[in-house]
Amino acid sequence: MxxxxxxxxxxxxxxxxxxxxxxxxxxxxxxxxxxxxxxxxxxxxxxxxxxxxxxxxxxxxxxxxxxxxxxxxxxxxxxxDGWERQAIALLRRETAADIVACLMEDGPLSPVAVTERIGIARSTLSWHVDRLVAANIVEKQRDETHLLVLVYPERTARLVREADPSLSARLVDRFTRLVDNLLAE
Missing domain, CATH: 1.10.10.10 (Winged helix-like DNA-binding domain superfamily/Winged helix DNA-binding domain)
Incomplete structure (x- = not known):
C-alpha cells in the first residue's frame, strides 16, 4: 500500500x-x-x-x-486481498512466522533443517506447514530431497512485517515448543 x-x-x-x-x-x-x-x-x-x-x-x-x-x-x-488476509492470519502465529522467517533468511530448506533451526518438533512443523501450503505461502518441492520454499518471497516479506503475533498466540506457540522439548528429552 x-x-x-x-x-x-x-x-x-x-x-x-x-x-x-x-x-x-x-x-x-x-x-x-x-x-x-x-x-x-x-x-x-x-x-x-x-x-x-x-x-x-x-x-x-x-x-x-x-x-x-x-x-x-x-x-x-x-x-x-484474500491471499494477504489468509497469510496475515497465519503469520500472526509465532511458529508460522518463525518458519517463514527461517525460509526468508536461509532460502529453501529441508523440513529437518527448519525444525533444527527454530527448535520445534517435526509434528509441529508439519501442522504449520500444511496450513502455509494450503494458503499458497509455502510449497513443498520434491526432487531427490524435500524442500520447503516460499511461493511469493517479496510479498510474504512485506506481510511478515505487518503481522505481529499477538501475546496469546505467542504464549500458545511457546507452550507447544515447551511440550515438544519435554517430549524430546
Whole structure:
C-alpha cells in the first residue's frame, strides 16, 4: 500500500465513520491488520457486544473486511486481498512466522533443517506447514530431497512485517515448543 493511498483512505474513512467507538475499532484494525475479535475486545477494553455491533456496522459499510480464518474471526482494511488476509492470519502465529522467517533468511530448506533451526518438533512443523501450503505461502518441492520454499518471497516479506503475533498466540506457540522439548528429552 502506498502512503498516498493510505492518507486518502484515512481521510475518506473519517467522513464515513460517525461514531467514536466505531472510529476506534476501525483505527485499531488499520494499525493491526488481521486482528481477531477477542484481541479487539482486549486491546480496546470494550465489551464483546460493543465490538460485535461496531464491527458489523463497519463491515456492512465496507470499511472493514471480516474473515473467519483458522478458528478466529479476523478483521482487515478492504485493500487486503484474500491471499494477504489468509497469510496475515497465519503469520500472526509465532511458529508460522518463525518458519517463514527461517525460509526468508536461509532460502529453501529441508523440513529437518527448519525444525533444527527454530527448535520445534517435526509434528509441529508439519501442522504449520500444511496450513502455509494450503494458503499458497509455502510449497513443498520434491526432487531427490524435500524442500520447503516460499511461493511469493517479496510479498510474504512485506506481510511478515505487518503481522505481529499477538501475546496469546505467542504464549500458545511457546507452550507447544515447551511440550515438544519435554517430549524430546
Amino acid at each position: 502506498s502512503d498516498n493511498r493510505s492518507t486518502l483512505n484515512r481521510d475518506h474513512l473519517r467522513k464515513r465513520i460517525d461514531n467514536e467507538t466505531r472510529s476506534r475499532v476501525a483505527s485499531r484494525v488499520r494499525t493491526d491488520p488481521g486482528i481477531h475479535f477477542n484481541e479487539l475486545v482486549r486491546t480496546l477494553d470494550l465489551a464483546p457486544g460493543q465490538v460485535q455491533y461496531h464491527t458489523r456496522k463497519l463491515v456492512s459499510r465496507e470499511i472493514l473486511v471480516e474473515a473467519p480464518l483458522y478458528g478466529k474471526t479476523h478483521y482487515f482494511p478492504p485493500e487486503y
